[in-house]
Amino acid sequence: xxxxxxxxxxxxxxxxxxxxxxxxxxxxxxxxxxxxxxxxxxxxxxxxxxxxxxxxxxxxxxxxxxxxxxxxxxxxxxxxxxxxxxxxxxxxxxxxxxxxxxxxxxxxxxxxxxxxxxxxxxxx
Numbered sequence: 157x158x159x160x161x162x163x164x165x166x167x168x169x170x171x172x173x174x175x176x177x178x179x180x181x182x183x184x185x186x187x188x189x190x191x192x193x194x195x196x197x198x199x200x201x202x203x204x205x206x207x208x209x210x211x212x213x214x215x216x217x218x219x220x221x222x223x224x225x226x227x228x229x230x231x232x233x234x235x236x237x238x239x240x241x242x243x244x245x246x247x248x249x250x251x252x253x254x255x256x257x258x259x260x261x262x263x264x265x266x267x268x269x270x271x272x273x274x275x276x277x278x279x280x
Contacts, residue, residue, distance in 0.1 A: 172264045173225050176257050177218040180266065183225065184277060188216040188242055192228060195237035195250045209239075216240065219277045224251065225266045232256060232265050240267065249273045 177183040194209040211230040218225040224240055232238065236253045251267035258264075 171217070172257060172259055172262075173217040173227055176255060176264050176266055177225055179255065180218070180220050180223055180225070182220040183218045183223075184220070186216055186219045186277065188219070188247065190214060190216055190224075190226070190247070191241045191243065192226070192230070193239040193241070195239045211238075213243075221273075221277060223254065223266050223268045225264070227262050227264050229262050232263050237270075238265075238267050247273070247276050249276070 174185075177185075190213070192211045192214050194211060212228060214226050214228050216224045216226050226240075232253050234253055234256055237250060238253065239248070239250050241248045250270045252270060253265055254268045255266035256263060
């Protein structure tokens with residue numbers, strides 16, 4: 157006996173970082189490779205990473221004038237301080253985590269700069 161069935165194709169889910177970006181109206185898609193580190197936790201805002209604080213290389217996928225959004229395999233939580241540094245050295249800034257979405261095997265993060273970073277993102 158043969159059965160007929162219909163299945164609805166599932167549309168591809170939007171990227172997890174893009175979903176988080178919806179909460180940041182000024183967010184613009186970017187692709188900036190960065191080195192992610194934990195920033196020192198002494199509140200000095202010195203922007204100097206702690207010794208052996210390297211987390212991983214990742215990519216800023218969305219940005220605003222004040223925030224960067226990226227995915228990481230490392231566990232980060234709301235309020236954690238991070239250092240983002242572009243591979244070309246044009247961006248080196250400390251931020252604190254302001255939003256987190258947890259997914260199996262990765263964490264999607266929005267980090268807000270501690271200090272103003274001039275012209276790191278240029279909107280047309």
